[in-house]
Amino acid sequence: MTKDDLLVFFKEPTLEAFSDFLEKNVGEGSQVEFKGKWISDVKLAKIMIGMANSGGGCIVIGVSENDNGTIVASGISAEDKIYDPADFSKIVEKYLPQKIGKYIEIKNFFYENDVYGSLKGKKFQVIFISVEIGDLPIICESDGQRENEKIKRGEIYIRRGSKTDLINYDELQEVLTRSFEARRRVRQDxxxxxxxxxxxxxxxxxxxxxxxxxxxxxxxxxxxxxxxxxxxxxxxxxxxxxxxxxxxxxxxxxxxxxxxxxx
Structure with missing residues (x-):
């Protein structure tokens, strides 16, 4: 999948577009994360911050990735949660600055008929993370820990391929430069x-x-x-x-x- 394909899905996140997205996808990357089921609020917030600082992306719930990079679109199981999009922000809001809240959206992709073949009867949820470059960097707002996953107030995360890590000095300088240039362009406009x-x-x-x-x-x-x-x-x-x-x-x-x- 190219960046253009991903952009099309972002602009028009319809059932058909999501079906095409799954068909063309070649695995996780800096802008895409697959999860077969819902993960902890701490891990979710860390990925969201990392994606925001890397230019945005999406987290797909109900799809898992094999070791060879192929994906399995099994859908969200009946035992797992289906979050109300209106209430989703409450899950991670304590970890995220307010300015990023307006850039986060969760959408349902529920397939109920035969038109989409193997997807019939399956349910997926996708978290879309977009951001204004001038608002970067996004900094974690609160400490948290779930099992072996930690998140700390004041830390800045970034995506490196399909992984989310602490930002290093060079990466931070690059983010700050892009942010400054974006704000300068806005002022000039x-x-x-x-x-x-x-x-x-x-x-x-x-x-x-x-x-x-x-x-x-x-x-x-x-x-x-x-x-x-x-x-x-x-x-x-x-x-x-x-x-x-x-x-x-x-x-x-x-x-x-x-x-x-x-x-």
Whole structure:
């Protein structure tokens, strides 16, 4: 399976797409993990953090991998759990920072008819992990241990092939560099119109005048009756320069720079 095939499945996770995903799959990797049954919250959280720091991926429950790399899509057994997607986040939320919660989704793939051949009657659940590169690195939020599996607060995990390990220095530097570049690109994408709109919102949020007998602050453009009724005084924290004056000054500065460039 290529990255493009995986991307198609991520974009349209339908029953048909999952069937194709299983048929084309060549085994686990940095973006795919197969589990024949549900694993502990600790192990699950570690894999999820590792995948997030490696660019995302999915954990497939109900599929196991043989030693030779082939997969067995046996489905989730009747004795195992089927998690409600709405409640799934509660299982691992204490280990994950809040910012990653919005990037995690679990979907059901239940096959109930003959259209999909050998998959009929089988149930699978897939955890999708995606992330904004600018939010990296994802750091473990809490200690935990289940049998021989441990997870520690403050640790950062990454995927190396089909394994999840502690990140090393070089890998961390690479993640930080990608994160910084992504945030820088986002800042560069903000247009002048966006910047001015944001500035205007800030100006509007500060009242020019405050009414003496009111618990609330009102802007000067309220009716003369209201100003006369309550009485008002100048708000000392309001910028001395109005929004329009600021724009005029910026225009003059820009004109001066253009003149210098031309002459």
């Amino acid at each position: 903000i247009t002048l119109e966006d910047e001015l709109d944001q500035l205007k919102v800030l100006y509007d949020a500060i009242p020019v005048s405050i009414y003496k007998n009111s618990f609330s602050a009102f802007k000067q453009n309220h009716s003369p009756i209201a100003r006369e009724l309550w009485g008002h005084f100048e708000n000392k924290v309001f910028p001395k320069q109005s929004f329009e004056e600021f724009l005029k000054e910026m225009i003059e500065d820009k004109e001066e720079k253009i003149r210098k460039a031309l002459f």
